[in-house]
Amino acid sequence: MTTTFTDAKLREALKVYFIMGSINCLKSPVEVLTEAICGGITMFQFREKGTNALVGEEKYALAEELQFICKKYKIPFIVNDDIALAQTLKADGVHIGQEDDPIPVVREQIGDKILGVSVHNVEEAKIALQKGADYFGVGPIFPTTTKADAKPASGVAILTELRMKGYSLPIVGIGGITAKNASQVIKAGADGVSVITAISLADNIVHATKVLNEAIIQNDRKN
Numbered sequence: 001m002t003t004t005f006t007d008a009k010l011r012e013a014l015k016v017y018f019i020m021g022s023i024n025c026l027k028s029p030v031e032v033l034t035e036a037i038c039g040g041i042t043m044f045q046f047r048e049k050g051t052n053a054l055v056g057e058e059k060y061a062l063a064e065e066l067q068f069i070c071k072k073y074k075i076p077f078i079v080n081d082d083i084a085l086a087q088t089l090k091a092d093g094v095h096i097g098q099e100d101d102p103i104p105v106v107r108e109q110i111g112d113k114i115l116g117v118s119v120h121n122v123e124e125a126k127i128a129l130q131k132g133a134d135y136f137g138v139g140p141i142f143p144t145t146t147k148a149d150a151k152p153a154s155g156v157a158i159l160t161e162l163r164m165k166g167y168s169l170p171i172v173g174i175g176g177i178t179a180k181n182a183s184q185v186i187k188a189g190a191d192g193v194s195v196i197t198a199i200s201l202a203d204n205i206v207h208a209t210k211v212l213n214e215a216i217i218q219n220d221r222k223n
């Protein structure tokens with residue numbers, strides 16, 4: 001639990017959680033992020049990873065530019081994997097996977113900033129919660145082409161299972177999520193959805209984000 005973000009505020013931020021790096025964009029990442037914010041994303045994760053991803057000074061410069069846009073629109077800015085970059089930029093938090101640094105080590109480095117952890121099953125969830133994760137990224141829910149080494153899609157059952165077993169912390173689903181299947185993810189118990197290409201590769205990013213937003217909000221009202 002971070003003191004900066006109550007669970008309730010974090011659940012709100014997880015509703016439409018856009019994740020992006022330069023390789024996920026067909027045009028300037030600055031334009032893509034600005035349009036996604038106009039369309040109503042609620043949190044942003046800088047994930048500069050994969051073939052041709054930027055490194056060093058170029059990666060830092062892009063991160064700084066995207067963080068500046070998030071600050072302007074009061075959108076929380078999260079960094080994937082790169083804890084040192086997150087500390088240098090004073091990001092709002094980090095997201096780590098099972099193969100990244102151990103949670104206690106990362107928590108020591110980031111203090112009360114947001115610490116998100118990828119989990120794929122109840123065993124990983126149990127450990128991540130015990131070690132102090134603030135939210136879970138659960139997936140891939142549906143098949144994804146974005147993450148090269150993604151595990152097989154689990155479907156929404158894992159979300160329902162975690163809630164049934166009493167995991168009440170903020171949870172976001174990830175993996176192949178679009179406006180068409182987002183409502184299933186919320187109905188199964190996620191607080192929000194995380195997307196990369198459903199927004200970053202859309203012809204009209206503002207519109208695609210608005211449609212995704214509506215799919216989430218409509219469903220929340222039904223819950």
Ligand SMILES: C=C1C=NC(C(F)(F)F)=NC1=N
Nearest residue numbers: 080095118136137172174194
């Ligand atoms: C591999 C990932 C899994 N989940 C998430 C998030 F949606 F933020 F929880 N981000 C990642 N980079």
Ligand SMILES: [Mg+2]
Nearest residue numbers: 081096097100
């Ligand atoms: Mg990682």
